[in-house]
Amino acid sequence: MPRRDPDEEYTILEKLGTGSFGTVYKAINNDTKKVVAIKQIDLEDSDDDISEIQQEIAVLSQCDSQYITCYYGSFVKGFKLWIVMEYLAGGSCLDLLKPGPFDESHIAIVLRELLHGLEYLHVEGKIHRDIKAANVLLSDEGKVKLADFGVAAQLSNNKSRRNTFVGTPVNIWSLGITAIEMARGEPPLSEYHPMRVLFLIPKARPPVLEGNFSSAFKDFVSLCVMKNPNDRPTAKDLLRHRFIKSARNTTLLQELIERYSNWKSSGRERAESTSQKTTGAVNYDTSSIIWDFGTIRKVHQDGTIRLDHMTFKEMRRLERSSSASVSNNATVKLSDFPRGNVEVNALGIAEAQVEQATTNNNSNGTTNSINMMNEELDTIRAPRPFSITDASLSRLSRNISIVDPVTEEGVVGRQLVNDIILPSVAKIKSNDLRANEIEAMSIFEKGVEELDRVNPDLVLTTLVEILSRLKTNVELCDKLSDLGVVSDAFLTTPELVLDASSSSSSDQNSSKNSADTPVEEKPPKSPISEILYIRWIEQLRIKWPISFGSSGS
Ligand SMILES: Nc1ncnc2c1ncn2[C@@H]1O[C@H](COP(=O)(O)OP(=O)(O)OP(=O)(O)O)[C@@H](O)[C@H]1O
Numbered sequence: 270m271p272r273r274d275p276d277e278e279y280t281i282l283e284k285l286g287t288g289s290f291g292t293v294y295k296a297i298n299n300d301t302k303k304v305v306a307i308k309q310i311d312l313e314d315s316d317d318d319i320s321e322i323q324q325e326i327a328v329l330s331q332c333d334s335q336y337i338t339c340y341y342g343s344f345v346k347g348f349k350l351w352i353v354m355e356y357l358a359g360g361s362c363l364d365l366l367k368p369g370p371f372d373e374s375h376i377a378i379v380l381r382e383l384l385h386g387l388e389y390l391h392v393e394g395k396i397h398r399d400i401k402a403a404n405v406l407l408s409d410e411g412k413v414k415l416a417d418f419g420v421a422a423q424l425s426n427n428k429s430r431r432n433t434f435v436g437t438p439v440n441i442w443s444l445g446i447t448a449i450e451m452a453r454g455e456p457p458l459s460e461y462h463p464m465r466v467l468f469l470i471p472k473a474r475p476p477v478l479e480g481n482f483s484s485a486f487k488d489f490v491s492l493c494v495m496k497n498p499n500d501r502p503t504a505k506d507l508l509r510h511r512f513i514k515s516a517r518n519t520t521l522l523q524e525l526i527e528r529y530s531n532w533k534s535s536g537r538e539r540a541e542s543t544s545q546k547t548t549g550a551v552n553y554d555t556s557s558i559i560w561d562f563g564t565i566r567k568v569h570q571d572g573t574i575r576l577d578h579m580t581f582k583e584m585r586r587l588e589r590s591s592s593a594s595v596s597n598n599a600t601v602k603l604s605d606f607p608r609g610n611v612e613v614n615a616l617g618i619a620e621a622q623v624e625q626a627t628t629n630n631n632s633n634g635t636t637n638s639i640n641m642m643n644e645e646l647d648t649i650r651a652p653r654p655f656s657i658t659d660a661s662l663s664r665l666s667r668n669i670s671i672v673d674p675v676t677e678e679g680v681v682g683r684q685l686v687n688d689i690i691l692p693s694v695a696k697i698k699s700n701d702l703r704a705n706e707i708e709a710m711s712i713f714e715k716g717v718e719e720l721d722r723v724n725p726d727l728v729l730t731t732l733v734e735i736l737s738r739l740k741t742n743v744e745l746c747d748k749l750s751d752l753g754v755v756s757d758a759f760l761t762t763p764e765l766v767l768d769a770s771s772s773s774s775s776d777q778n779s780s781k782n783s784a785d786t787p788v789e790e791k792p793p794k795s796p797i798s799e800i801l802y803i804r805w806i807e808q809l810r811i812k813w814p815i816s817f818g819s820s821g822s
Contacts, residue, residue, distance in 0.1 A: 275344040275351045279307060286361075288403075288417070295356060305341060308352040312345070326352060331393070336386030338406060338416040357414060359407025359526045362451060366402055368532035370454040373486050375525055377516035379405065380448055380489070382413030384513065387440050387504040390415075400443035402450045411522030438498035441507070445493025449478050452486070458704055465708065473704035485512040674725045682728035686721040690728075 279296040282304075286293050291310035298305060329340035329352075339355035359365070362379065371379070383405065390397060397404075397415060404417040450456040457476035458466045478490040489512040495501045507513060674680045694714045698707060720727050739745065749755045 275307075275346055275353075279305065279351075279353070281307070286364075291350075296353075304356045306354045306356040308354065310350040310352070311348060312350055313348045329354070332389075332395075334386065334389040335412070336382055336389055336414060338414045354416075355414070357406035357412075357416070358409035359411065359522070360529065361416075362402035362405040362407070362447075365407065365525045365529045366451065366454055368528050371451045371525065373452070373483060374517065375522060376448060376451045376486070377512055378411075378519055378522055379413050379451065380444065381508065381513045381516040382519065383415065383444060383447070384504045384508050386413075386415045387437075387444065388508070390440070391437050391504060397440055397443075400440055400447055401456070402447055405447070407522055407526060409523075409526065411519040411526070413519060413522070437503055438501040441493050441501045441504065442498070444507075445490050446476070448486075448490050448493065449476060452478060452482060453480065461704075461708060466704075469704040469707055472698075473707050474701055476704070483512070485510075485515065488512070671722045672724060676726055678729045679725040682725035682730075682732075683721055685732060686717055686725070686728055690717050 277299070279298055282295045282297060284292060285295050285306060288308075291308050293306055293308045296305050296307045297303070326340070326343050329338070332340065338357065341353040341355070343353065344351040362371075365371075383400070387397070387400075399417060400415070404415060406414050406416045408414070446456050458469065461469065475491070475494040475496050478487050489507070489510050492502050492507070492510070502510075674683050691714065694710055694717075698710050698714075702710070717728070720731070739749075746755070
């Protein structure tokens with residue numbers, strides 16, 4: 270590392286941006302007058318991330334490609350590490366996305382250039398592992414360069430063949446996600462908490478580029494995000510894809526730079542950064558983690574954390590910093606990660622066992638999906654505000670006191686949960702669902718489980734309420750019958766007809782509140798209905814003693 274004083278060699282001109290490791294400045298070399306970018310990293314703040322920083326420097330210094338940001342040197346001054354890089358005046362694609370998503374014509378160019386960069390890296394035995402719009406920089410002429418090798422892996426020679434094989438599909442996956450990010454303005458699943466996405470990605474169908482896009486583009490994305498890493502084409506293959514073949518000259522990307530510049534001068538950026546300031550630092554409370562968008566930079570002494578742009582690597586950091594609230598016995602086993610088990614702690618972070626599994630499973634030289642998935646999760650980020658205030662994370666880490674049923678209703682309620690509802694949800698979830706569908710099912714499942722834990726009687730009450738309403742809703746009963754969900758016989762059994770008819774005769778608008786229905790006139794006769802019916806009446810008596818009494822009971 271050069272020993273000269275960087276302050277003498279360079280003059281800092283302006284701040285360009287701040288990432289999870291440090292702040293980037295525009296600077297000028299006092300001798301050559303060459304404009305550069307300098308990333309300054311506070312070594313005091315960096316804790317165990319110094320090795321990652323060193324890795325970044327090592328990887329960058331070995332790269333010699335027009336598609337990779339050029340690295341000039343580094344200095345240590347006081348407690349600061351300075352990394353001097355090529356200055357890319359066009360900014361990052363994340364910046365350029367601020368005025369809105371890119372056109373397909375621009376996306377095709379960016380992807381083609383990134384594919385060239387990936388091809389170079391793969392030949393060199395390097396994996397970037399953090400490909401995202403924020404790490405794609407543009408020169409003022411529209412040249413595209415990959416940047417930020419903070420998590421790039423420089424593979425040792427003896428492992429490089431196998432790992433290049435593994436790494437290639439990982440980067441292709443990230444490329445597909447970045448393509449969606451450029452087309453839609455944000456990556457898929459950005460509406461979910463990144464921790465949650467950790468669970469969803471391995472279980473769900475791969476993301477799909479939805480919207481008014483060409484079939485060539487959609488096809489390109491679908492190839493990048495194929496579930497099985499072995500099925501994904503290489504960078505070389507993708508360079509021959511018709512979508513990429515259609516891409517024009519990089520100078521066209523100057524339009525994006527101009528668009529951003531106009532957008533900035535219109536004052537929109539100032540408005541946005543003000544709103545970000547109000548949400549960018551939030552109180553850190555291990556029992557109720559509130560997330561906003563971004564990377565968890567560090568927990569400050571005053572109890573605030575700064576959030577910028579979250580990647581899997583930052584989630585790992587969060588997991589470490591919040592370990593006090595995570596007890597070991599709250600470990601969740603994700604047995605449905607492809608090809609093996611991955612231990613995930615209460616915050617949803619895949620543990621180091623992944624690497625163990627990778628070593629063990631790779632003896633036959635095949636790609637290991639667990640490792641793939643773990644790395645694919647690097648693409649997870651939360652660009653939109655998101656808050657978890659329901660303590661759902663902390664709930665996992667404390668001992669949940671489960672209420673034992675004390676009534677017969679409670680026993681039946683718990684049995685309903687264990688024998689009927691949860692197995693039903695599990696069966697439906699095992700189907701080939703999209704991530705948001707799995708998420709919705711999980712919320713339902715969690716709700717039922719929680720209700721069962723705090724008051725199993727209420728499970729039964731809920732079911733009774735549902736059945737009662739169903740019985741009184743003739744129109745819906747007919748529809749269910751038409752759909753074949755319930756048989757005609759079921760609907761025409763005296764006890765069902767009874768309430769439906771009484772309801773329809775007294776009120777054509779049959780979605781009336783069940784509490785007002787004259788249910789006691791003709792009690793149901795089948796044993797199950799009778800039990801439910803009697804319990805329902807009991808509940809009504811407890812809940813609405815006056816109105817129930819006045820209805821003539
Ligand atoms: N070589 C460069 N030339 C011009 N601008 C740059 C350069 N490197 C970074 N920047 C700007 O500085 C910002 C911060 O960059 P940095 O690499 O520190 O963080 P990031 O990539 O945005 O986030 P993270 O490091 O958390 O993944 C970028 O968003 C970009 O706008």
